Every structure is written in C-alpha cells, then in structure tokens.
Amino acid sequence: MIxxxxxxxxxTLDWIIRKLSRIxxxxxxxxxxxxxxVRKYRGKDWLMPDGSILRAGDTYIELHIxxxxxxxxxxxxxxxxxxxxxxxxxxxQDLPYLAQMLRQEKHxxxxxxxxxxxxxxxxxxxxxxxSYDLPRGPLRLLIKWYERWLLGLYHxxxxxxxxxxxxxxxxxxxxxxxxxxxxxxxx
Numbered sequence: 001m002i003x004x005x006x007x008x009x010x011x012t013l014d015w016i017i018r019k020l021s022r023i024x025x026x027x028x029x030x031x032x033x034x035x036x037x038v039r040k041y042r043g044k045d046w047l048m049p050d051g052s053i054l055r056a057g058d059t060y061i062e063l064h065i066x067x068x069x070x071x072x073x074x075x076x077x078x079x080x081x082x083x084x085x086x087x088x089x090x091x092x093q094d095l096p097y098l099a100q101m102l103r104q105e106k107h108x109x110x111x112x113x114x115x116x117x118x119x120x121x122x123x124x125x126x127x128x129x130x131s132y133d134l135p136r137g138p139l140r141l142l143i144k145w146y147e148r149w150l151l152g153l154y155h156x157x158x159x160x161x162x163x164x165x166x167x168x169x170x171x172x173x174x175x176x177x178x179x180x181x182x183x184x185x186x187x
Contacts, residue, residue: 006153011068023064026094026101033073033090034098035064038111049130050177054113061098061108063116063174067150084120091127099185102178114176119147121172128184129174143171 018024018035026032039062046054054060065087073086102108114129121131134140148169 007071010150010153014067023062025066026098031069032094032097033066033069033087034094035066036098037062037064038108041113048113048175048177050179052112052177052179054175058112059110060113060115061102061111063114065118065120067153084122087120088123088127091124095127095181096185096187099181100187102181112178114178114181116174117143117147117171118174119144119151119169119171121174124174127176128180129176132173132175134171134173140171144169147171 021037023035023037026034026036039060041054041058041060042056043054044056048054070083070087070090073090098114102111117134118124121129124131134143151169
C-alpha cells in the first residue's frame with residue numbers, strides 16, 4: 001500500500017523531471033522500455049570500445065528506463081535477476097528502432113554514442129554495450145542510493161526483494177557507439 005502511494009507520488013515527480021530535462025519516450029504512445037534525451041558531453045576525453053573518442057561538447061543519447069512500462073511488463077512476482085532479463089529483452093526490441101531514428105532524423109546525425117547509468121548492467125554486453133565503473137566518490141554513492149531506491153520502489157517485491165539479491169547492486173555506465181549500434185541492428 002505504501003509502495004503504491006510512493007509510486008504514484010514518484011510518477012508525478014518523474015513526469016515533471018522528464019519534461020524539464022527533455023527526456024522523452026523512445027516511441028511515444030506505443031510503449032517502450034527506453035526513454036531518451038539528447039545531451040552534450042561535458043567530461044574528459046573518453047576512449048570508446050571502437051577506438052573513437054567522446055570529447056567535451058560531443059552530442060550523445062542518454063538512455064533511461066521507463067519504470068512504469070517495466071513494472072507493467074514484469075508482473076507482480078519477479079526477482080531482480082528476472083527483471084534484468086526482461087529489461088534486456090525489451091531493450092533488444094527498442095534498439096533497432098533507435099538505430100533507425102539515428103539514421104533518419106537530421107537532428108541526431110551528430111550523435112555517436114549511447115550512454116546510461118544503471119544497476120541493471122549485467123548482460124548488456126549481449127546488446128552491444130560496454131560497461132564501465134563510475135568513479136568513486138560522493139556522486140557514485142548518491143547515484144547508487146537513488147537507483148537502488150528506484151529499483152525497490154518499482155520492483156514487485158519492494159525493498160525486501162532487493163535484500164535477497166546475491167550480489168551488491170552497483171551502478172555502472174553502459175555505452176555503445178553508433179557504429180556498434182548500426183552493426184548490430186542494421187535495419
């Protein structure tokens with residue numbers, strides 16, 4: 001009951017945050033796991049798995065999970081591991097659509113990298129992503145707390161379900177270059 005109320009409150013706050021930060025559903029009105037935002041990279045030069053370099057000022061796609069969609073998809077009694085597997089399956093359906101968008105939409109021509117920070121990084125290499133540890137420090141701890149809170153809020157088992165998880169849930173960057181996306185999802 002409390003979890004349901006918290007989800008309703010968070011859903012409203014999440015909608016406001018998404019509008020302010022320009023995060024949109026990948027396929028508005030059709031339902032999809034992924035939400036996207038076009039961003040400018042502001043960090044240090046970052047060597048990508050294909051040898052290209054992500055530099056400050058480069059445009060990239062920031063990926064987000066649509067938690068409400070995921071909750072509707074996974075049902076009510078699902079382990080963290082099963083949630084991750086179902087999320088991977090849904091992402092596998094969304095990535096070809098994203099590749100098509102990057103090929104066709106002029107405002108996305110400069111995008112060369114897809115990036116996310118997630119606790120659900122296990123198995124993403126099968127989709128074409130490479131995972132990287134977040135640097136140690138207060139930001140990593142804040143992201144870890146926030147993502148665990150979100151997972152507990154949306155996980156059918158609630159926060160108790162997270163305590164049974166056999167490994168420490170640690171957020172990681174997952175990245176994929178446009179070149180890899182096009183190679184894996186040609187059409």
